[in-house]
Amino acid sequence: MATLIAPDHPSPVEDAESLRKACEGWGTNEKVIISILGHRNSVQRKLIKQAYEEIYHEDLVKRLESELAGDFEKAVYRWMQDPPNRDAVLANVALRHVNQDYRAIIEIACINSPDELLAAKQAYHSLYKHSLEEDIATHTKGDFRKLLVALVGTYRYNGEEINASLAQSEANILHEAIRGSTFNQEEIIRILGTRSKAQLNATFNHYRDEHKISITKNLSGDTKDEFLGALHATIRCIYAPQKYLAKVLRNAIxxxxxxHDDLTRVIVRRAEKDLKDVKEFYYKRNSVPLDHAIGKATSGDYKAFLITLVGTEGH
Amino acid sequence: MATLIAPDHPSPVEDAESLRKACEGWGTNEKVIISILGHRNSVQRKLIKQAYEEIYHEDLVKRLESELAGDFEKAVYRWMQDPPNRDAVLANVALRHVNQDYRAIIEIACINSPDELLAAKQAYHSLYKHSLEEDIATHTKGDFRKLLVALVGTYRYNGEEINASLAQSEANILHEAIRGSTFNQEEIIRILGTRSKAQLNATFNHYRDEHKISITKNLSGDTKDEFLGALHATIRCIYAPQKYLAKVLRNAIxxxxxxHDDLTRVIVRRAEKDLKDVKEFYYKRNSVPLDHAIGKATSGDYKAFLITLVGTEGH
Incomplete structure (x- = not known):
């Protein structure tokens, strides 16, 4: 479930006018900006942008960028992007970053639905005149590259049907690939990179039943190894995405x-989706409500904005 | 250019009525069926199917199947399928066939535009409750599998922009991968499996300019090798699709x-697209017009139907 609380039919024109007022004159009224934008869903934000453009012949997002600063500005900017465009930009930033952090790409590839991933890939084409697949392949190498390109490239079947005997045989293939005498990445990449999420979850469940240990726990080896790290993240994003995101938030905080980049990314991307479930996992694991933890780790308008998105109704 | 000749606004209702009459009574009037369906584009055929269903509460394609026989029946059946469904079925047939022939899959992956491939993949999900990627990965192995999964999985950028220095460096990477001391399939698959067609064609052109030989001619080795065969077909489908299809027709004839499966597939898939260009390549290479060659290799209604689609206005 989402944490975002948005009214049913706010007026885009009134919102645009209030935002304009908040930006004009001496000093910006950040509270107004947060109280409006922090309570509008992506369709409503899009309508506000259109209304603002029509009334003032000015790009609302550019205006906000010039009025705001720091982490708050970045968070509002990410929040105002259309979800597919936002994912495309986040993936591109991850690729261009000096200390490349591919977790954003794995989240986009594995937590998104197949059609959300497709929309992000289409946005990537428009923005960068390349495919996401080719840019990943250019910036990475080895098994790590094969895994990422497969995860982003595949258009998974999204149905719920599963084949139980296939889950059984592929759980065994994965076990043999991981624990056998030679680590066999090829079969691991084939299975993770092509099967539907429902089928993979059946396979992971079978793995746990049969071998009395979860596949991620069984993936031993150097945790600093890029490929193994990506493999862990991939399996978690497919098997228990909200639990995984709670862990990303915990590490970020x-x-x-x-x-703040990780913090902003997870909250902005999930507030309209499943952040309520992420919050519950966070509380269960850390015994501190997420909004309290964010309150301690951040400050000012940035803090107020994140807590508006996360909600304060307890854990 | 297409070879199909279709009137601008035929009446779907009149067409449905004429087809019904052709199917009724003693004996089927195949000539009428060919004269109508052989001159309607995919949108028009869809409208005829809808009109027929509404008037007679019967599925036109099923009725035709029960009236017709042999290669003619198969060709009409393929012709009446929506293009994305047809591609999904052709890919599935290729995978389930005893003597698996993956050329159909390479044609679908590499000659289709990225959005046509995507539509075929979506149709595949609906029909088979699996992704095309996972079924290919299940039925194949080794480098051959990696290549096919990459070709089908990628959502290529479809723009015309190219990066000339990238074309130069990747032509050299390909040359080194092919002619170097160890054959490096990984880089070949990365480049063919992720770059846009425009970029790949620039790379192939640079290869030819720099090394005075085309990349396909340079790909020596056992032509019966599955991976090398697929590599040849892939490059030809991207670089010179109509010339490649003329060769497929030549081999089929x-x-x-x-x-007849190859013959039907190429003609039915391309009659509304670029079969005129394919015909020109065919004539240039074989000094026999395609319709003459088909006339000699086939007979009866099947022959009449193919020649209607191919057109007889010379080569």
Whole structure:
């Protein structure tokens, strides 16, 4: 479930006018900006952008960028992007970043539905005149590359039907690939890179039943290894996405100098989707409500904006 | 250019009525069926199917199947399918066939536009409750599998922009991968499996300019090797699709007992697209017009139907 609380039919014109007022004169009224944009879903935000453009012949997002600063500005900017465009930009940023962090790409490839991933790939074409697949393939190498290109490239079947005997045989193939005498990445990539999520979850369940240990726990080896790290993240994003995101938030918050990019990404991407479930996992694991943790790790308008999106109705 | 000649606004209701009459009573009037369906484009055929269903509460395609026989029946059946469904079925047939022939899959992956391929993949989901990627990965192995899954999986950028220095460097990577001391399939698959067609064609042109030989001629080795065969077909489908299809037709016709599946597939898939260009390549290479060659290799209603689609206005 989502955490975003939005009214049913707000007036885009009134919203545009209030935002304009909040931007005009001496000093910006951030509270108004947060109180409006922090309570509008993506369709409503799109209508506000259109109304603002029509009335003031000015790009609302550009105006906000010039009025706001720092992490708050970045979060509002991400929040105002259309979801497919946002994912395309996040994937591109991950590829161009010096310390490339591919978790954003794995989230986009594996937590999105097949059609959401497709929309992000189409947005990527428009923005960068390349395919996401080719840019990933250019910036990575080895098994890590094969895994990422497969995850992004595949158009998974999205149905719920599963084949139980296939789950059984592929759980065994994965076990043999992971625990056998030679680590066989090829079969792992084939299975993770092509099967439907429902089928993969049946396979992971069978793995746990048969081998009395979850596949991720069984994936031993150097946790700094790029390929193994990506494999862990992939399986978690498919098997327990909300639990995985709670962990990403935990890591982002507990870093010395919280990692605001990770924090912003997860909250902005999931507030309209499943952030309520992520919050529950967060509380269960950390015994601290997510909004309290965010409150301690951040400050100012950025903090107020994130907490508006996350909601404060307890854990 | 297409070879199909269709009137601008035929009446779907009149067509449905004429087809019904052709099917009724003693004996079927195949000539009428050919004269109507052989001159209607895919949108018009769809409207005829709808009109027929509404008037007679009967599925036109099922009725035709029960009236017709042999290669003619198969060709009409393929012709009446929506293009994305047809491609999905052709890909599935190729995978389930005893002597698996993957050329159909390579044609679908590499000659189709990225959006046509996507539509075929979506149709595949609906029909088979699996993704095309996973079924290919299940039925194939090794480098051959990696290539096919990459070709089908990627959502290529479809723009015309190219990067000339990238074409130069990747032509050299391909040359090194093919002619170097160890054959490097990984880089070949990355490049063919992710770059846009425009970019790949620039790369193939640069290869030819730099090395005075085309990349396909340079791909020596056992022509019976599955992976090398697929690599040849892939490059030809991207670089010179009409010339490639002329070759497929030539092979289909010159076999003892022409290969009617290949013949039907190419003609039915391309009659509304670029069969006129294919015909020109055919004539240039064989000095025999395609319709003459088909006339010699086939007979009866099947022959009449194919020649209607191919057109007889010379080569």
């Amino acid at each position: 507990s870093k010395t100098g919280a990692d | 010159s076999k003892t007992g022409a290969d």
